[in-house]
Amino acid sequence: MQIAVLGAGSMGHGIAQVSAMAGHKIILRDIEPELVEKGLEGIQENLQGGVDRDKLTESEMVETLERIEVTTDLADAVGDADLVIEAVPESVELKQDVFSDVEEIIDSETIIASNTSSLSVTEIASVLDHPERAIGLHFFNPPHLMDLVEVVIAEQTDNRTEEFAVDYIRDIQKEEVIVRDSAGFATSRLGLAVGLEAIRMVEEGVASPADIDKAMKLGYGYPMGPIELGDHVGLDVRLHIAEHLREELGERFKPPQSLRQKVRAGKLGKKTGEGFYVWKDGKRVEKRQTREENND
Ligand SMILES: NC(=O)c1ccc[n+]([C@@H]2O[C@H](COP(=O)([O-])OP(=O)(O)OC[C@H]3O[C@@H](n4cnc5c(N)ncnc54)[C@H](O)[C@@H]3O)[C@@H](O)[C@H]2O)c1
Secondary structure: OEEEEEOOOHHHHHHHHHHHHOOOEEEEEOOOHHHHHHHHHHHHHHHHHHHHOOOOOHHHHHHHHHOEEEEOOHHHHHOOOOEEEEOOOOOHHHHHHHHHHHHHHOOOOOEEEEOOOOOOHHHHHOOOOOHHHEEEEEEOOOOOOOOEEEEEEOOOOOHHHHHHHHHHHHHOOOEEEEEEOOOOOOHHHHHHHHHHHHHHHHHOOOOOHHHHHHHHHHHHOOOOOHHHHHHHHOHHHHHHHHHHHHHHHOHHHOOOHHHHHHHHOOOOEHHHOEOOOEEEOOEEOOOOOOOOHHHO
16 A cells, blocks of 8 residues: 655654555655655665665565655645554644644545654544544554554544554554553553652662662563663653653652652763763663662
8 A cells, every 4th residue: 555654753764664664655754855865764774784684685675665755745745645654743733733734635535643652642633524534553663673553542533444554553564552542552651650660669769770670671571671761761751751641640650759850950861871870872881889879
C-alpha cells in the first residue's frame, strides 16, 4: 500500500524505513527540504549498517530506497495514501492542525495514525469530521530495532481502523499490543511507576542507584535498571511525563523531590553529563556510590 509519513525526524524516518522494508511505497514529508534530506540520509545510514552486519543484502537496500520518495508538499504526500502516519513534534495543537489539513485532502477510506507517545489520541482525533478512522501507532525508538508498537484505540476508533492497523503492524514484522487511549498507554505508565518508585527508594536510603539497577537487571531480567533508564531518557522528560500522569491518574505519579531538584540543577542525565549517574562520552562513569551520597 501507499503510506505517507509526516515528519522526517527521529521517529518519522525510522517508521518510513521499516514500512518500505516490508514492501510499501512511502512518501516522507517534512516542512523543509534539508529536513527531508536529513531523514533520507538517516534511512540510508541505517540500511547501510544493516548491509554491513549482513542483516540485509545490497539489492534489498537499493529496492527499499527506491520505494521511498520525499517531499515538502502535504498534498503530494497524502493525496494517494492508504495510511497516513504523523510523527511531528509532541503538541496537541500541532497534531490537530496536521490531522485537519490531512483530512481535507485524503479520500474517505484513508486511515490517519498518530505516533504520539503521551498525548490523548481521542483529543487529537476530535478535530476530524470522521474521527473513527483515527488511531494511535506508538512506535519505539529506534523503529528499525524495536519490535513493539502500541496500537492506541481512541474513543472514536472503529473496528475497521483497528483491524487495518493491526494488519499493518504485523505486515511490517512488528508486534502489537492493543491499548485503550489513556494516559501513558501501557508502557510509559508502568515504566514510569517503577522509575519513580526506584528514585523514592534512593531518597529513603534503601539502596544506591547502582544497586537498585543491578537488582532489577539480575533479579528481574531488566535489560537496563530503572534509574539508569531515566538518565538515558532524560530526567526532564521523565519529570514532564510524571507531571502529566499525575494530572491524569492521580497522586501515585507525584514526582519525587530529588527528581525535581536534579532537573532544576540542569542534571538531566546522559545528555548533560550528570543525572543520578555521572556520564562521560556517552558512558556511565563507574564509581562506588554510598547510600548517603545519593541522598544529597
Ligand atoms: N523520540 C522518541 O524517542 C519517540 C518515541 C516514540 C514516539 N515519539 C513521538 O514521535 C513524535 C515525533 O518525535 P521525534 O522524536 O521524531 O521528533 P523530531 O523533532 O525528531 O521530528 C519531528 C519532525 O517533524 C517535523 N515537522 C514539524 N511540523 C511538521 C508538519 N506540519 N509536517 C511535517 N513535519 C513536520 C519537524 O521539522 C521534525 O523534523 C512525537 O509525537 C513524539 O512524542 C518519539
